[in-house]
Amino acid sequence: MNAKDLIELKKILIAKKNDLLKTVKDKQEKDLHEPNVGDEVDAAGDSEEKELTFGLSDNEKIMLNLIDSALKKIEAGRYGLCENCSAKIPLERLKAMPHARYCINCQPKFDK
Numbered sequence: 115m116n117a118k119d120l121i122e123l124k125k126i127l128i129a130k131k132n133d134l135l136k137t138v139k140d141k142q143e144k145d146l147h148e149p150n151v152g153d154e155v156d157a158a159g160d161s162e163e164k165e166l167t168f169g170l171s172d173n174e175k176i177m178l179n180l181i182d183s184a185l186k187k188i189e190a191g192r193y194g195l196c197e198n199c200s201a202k203i204p205l206e207r208l209k210a211m212p213h214a215r216y217c218i219n220c221q222p223k224f225d226k
């Protein structure tokens with residue numbers, strides 16, 4: 115992978131990360147601006163809402179972790195290598211999925 119491609123992928127990762135962080139911020143701001151409807155709210159609904167405003171869904175948290183680890187791998191010079199077999203992950207795959215941790219052969223083993 116050349117330096118230009120690496121910079122390109124890094125930009126995509128950072129943009130995705132910023133999107134996720136913005137989602138958290140938006141949710142938190144929404145929470146601040148919405149006054150509590152009082153103590154009449156039933157307990158179940160209340161806790162559900164807190165979970166939501168706490169930030170990200172599980173999927174978003176996983177994605178954020180994947181993005182962070184991809185960015186760390188870029189810094190460490192190990193980006194683009196399968197974490198299981200160390201094979202080079204094809205550039206096309208990385209462009210479609212810059213946070214990919216595994217090559218196409220290994221991915222199915224970790225999808226479960």
Ligand SMILES: [Zn+2]
Nearest residue numbers: 196199217220
């Ligand atoms: Zn692999």
